[in-house]
Amino acid sequence: xxxxxxxxGMGSLTTLSVLMIQGGVRDLVYETHASGSFExxxxxxxxxxxxxLLAGCLAVILNRLR
Numbered sequence: 001x002x003x004x005x006x007x008x009g010m011g012s013l014t015t016l017s018v019l020m021i022q023g024g025v026r027d028l029v030y031e032t033h034a035s036g037s038f039e040x041x042x043x044x045x046x047x048x049x050x051x052x053l054l055a056g057c058l059a060v061i062l063n064r065l066r
Contacts, residue, residue, distance in 0.1 A: 003063050004056040011055025015048050
């Protein structure tokens, strides 16, 4: 379980850094989305959660195969 949480955190941080490089966080902070602020936060949060889950699940699978 510790492996999952470590890689979940690393995947979330990596996803956040990719979003920051692409300018998604800047658009979210300055509300340049036409959809509104809440939908923007939800979209970015869901993307970060998905990146963390992907990394955590892959780490657990690869740990089991080892």
